[in-house]
Amino acid sequence: MSTPDSNGWHDISTAHKDGSWMFLYWPTMSITSFPQVGFHMGDEYGWELANDRDYGEVFPTHWRPMFAPPVSHSSSPPPPPMTKPAACPPLAAGTISEGDA
Secondary structure, X not given: OOOXXXXXXXXXXXXXXXXXXXXXXXXXXXXXXXXXXXXXXXXXXXXXXXXXXXXXXEOOOEEEEOOOOOOOOOOOOXXXXXXXXXXXXXXXXXXXXXXXX
């Protein structure tokens, strides 16, 4: 792996091209002003974004690894599974007019 800059970004030439997810950045981003999550789909297709919008070709200049998922440090037990709610009682005739539905 290459040496990242002081903010953790690597030059795109050092990025994994094996389908691994990573943060991508390019200075002329017109989609948003923040990095996008993406991966390399091979030489034929190039870089793709996770949100799968049709933005055309993507030419990132930098990448950084995805963050590890959070680790739960809670000592409390997990919540109980959700149960199916009880059925609602039937409405009395005439309580809902045709315009209310």
